[in-house]
Amino acid sequence: MSDKGGESGEPTWVYGNRPVQELMERRPRSIQRLLVAVEQESRFGRLLRAARQAGIPTQRVPRRVLTQQLGHGIRHQGVLAEIAPRVYADAETLCLEALEATDAPLLLAVDRVQDPGNLGSILRSAIGAGVSGVLLSSEGTVGLTPAVAKASAGAVEGLVVAREPRLARRIGWLREKGFETVVLDPRGDVEWDRVDLTGPTLILAGGERRGVRPSLADACNSRARISMAGNFDSLNVAISTGVLLFEAVRQRKSRRRGS
Missing domain, CATH: 3.40.1280.10 (SPOUT methyltransferase, trefoil knot domain)
Structure with a gap:
């Protein structure tokens, strides 16, 4: 009896300061790019340094771009990480x-x-x-x-x-x-x-x-x-x-x- 693993099929964004920080620490290779609100850039010095060291492309964009990406009403805290699709285990x-x-x-x-x-x-x-x-x-x-x-x-x-x-x-x-x-x-x-x-x-x-x-x-x-x-x-x-x-x-x- 076996259920094969597979991709989650969910949107490939992780958002919020703490979730993105933990993702950077645990699975940096899964991050395809990082989006940071230019208005809040000063909050993310540690994260931006880690992204640079890991060779992760980083974009500084207006906060409204992040809101448009996720939809209104979602509190992204000024940072998004686009990730490879999550693979479920078997x-x-x-x-x-x-x-x-x-x-x-x-x-x-x-x-x-x-x-x-x-x-x-x-x-x-x-x-x-x-x-x-x-x-x-x-x-x-x-x-x-x-x-x-x-x-x-x-x-x-x-x-x-x-x-x-x-x-x-x-x-x-x-x-x-x-x-x-x-x-x-x-x-x-x-x-x-x-x-x-x-x-x-x-x-x-x-x-x-x-x-x-x-x-x-x-x-x-x-x-x-x-x-x-x-x-x-x-x-x-x-x-x-x-x-x-x-x-x-x-x-x-x-x-x-x-x-």
């Missing part, structure tokens, strides 16, 4: 390499998350928690757009990400490989801090309104809930995903200290 290769790299890989799967801000925040938490890779369901999940890159503050550049059209089968495949597969579910039967996340683990997070598809939730062997006080049903998907990811980090650190 899903099976991502999983196998994660297993080869460590005896307890931590993977994240995302289903039906459509808001770029939410996905960007999720990816920021993922890189902070040291995940080995991210699987994005092909159905109803936003891709690695410029808005996602900006919301992640450049974290997408440090992550291995694959599109997975058959996520339920992939979850079953991972279970056969010994993974604990945990779906975040407000009606789950186990509290979030009672799930053993110390071994090979896949955490599955679902969309803003409908959550994960039932077929995917059924494929997992644990349903974790984050109980809420008061009259609130659940946390925002980005927050709840971060909670469970860093619970995995906490458990693994605790286990290492006790071994």
Whole structure:
């Protein structure tokens, strides 16, 4: 079972000061050109020096040119980087390499998350928690757009990400490989801090309104809930995903200290 990687097919712009800085640090060779608003050039001395050292073509243009390039209403902060199309990893290769790299890989799967801000925040938490890779369901999940890159503050550049059209089968495949597969579910039967996340683990997070598809939730062997006080049903998907990811980090650190 294999889903071949491919280009994201999204517009090839990264914008905003911090995302472009991180891109310059992590993947400078992917930058085809840099556009800087001449009115704000003094803010980007470090970035412009790095671009010059890397041989990246740089254009100083009126701020309105950047706005026209992205569209009105998008806060580009005076800098754009045009990049080569982002290539998604092959899903099976991502999983196998994660297993080869460590005896307890931590993977994240995302289903039906459509808001770029939410996905960007999720990816920021993922890189902070040291995940080995991210699987994005092909159905109803936003891709690695410029808005996602900006919301992640450049974290997408440090992550291995694959599109997975058959996520339920992939979850079953991972279970056969010994993974604990945990779906975040407000009606789950186990509290979030009672799930053993110390071994090979896949955490599955679902969309803003409908959550994960039932077929995917059924494929997992644990349903974790984050109980809420008061009259609130659940946390925002980005927050709840971060909670469970860093619970995995906490458990693994605790286990290492006790071994």
